[in-house]
Amino acid sequence: DAGVTQSPTHLIKTRGQHVTLRCSPISGHKSVSWYQQVLGQGPQFIFQYYEKEERGRGNFPDRFSARQFPNYSSELNVNALLLGDSALYLCASSLPTGTEGGYTFGSGTRLTVV
């Protein structure tokens, strides 16, 4: 079985641009979460989606948005990029509560804003 897949793996954008990151969860997992990891820190929660509905949002500005599709894949969108948005963006999939087997992460998208 394929794990969590994310695309693209690396991305370089200019300040003010927009970016879309994509994630496909493990087959059978209906919950997808997004995290931002800045160098030297632990991942920070951005969004959680379950059955196409937003179930949680972290402390991120409205420039960040996401959605989940009927096939449970997800997109994270970031508008008006800032230098501080440079980070590793991680997608995690899980069974509904995540308590069974934890959360499985994709290999991430490394975003650099210049």
Add this chain to the structure above:
Amino acid sequence: RKEVEQDPGPFNVPEGATVAFNCTYSNSASQSFFWYRQDCRKEPKLLMSVYSSGNEDGRFTAQLNRASQYISLLIRDSKLSDSATYLCVVNPWGKLQFGAGTQVVVTP
């Protein structure tokens, strides 16, 4: 105060030795608890879930103290391949909260 606090290390451990470290968390509503391992520039990978009764997985032992809001990880007979950053993770309602990680370096 950070939601999950960990000693960043590094913990320099001779091969074959035992190392232990812990984290504290602030959200008493947390429902589940995990240790993840993260290698340099890679994604976090689940090492083990942590239960109140304590649990082992091979050379790894985890403990949870809900009253003190404290989680620990012990690694016995350390291997070179155990060198990594260990992330303490708590789960309040699906919004995982991560510590900044504890770096472990196992030396020959």
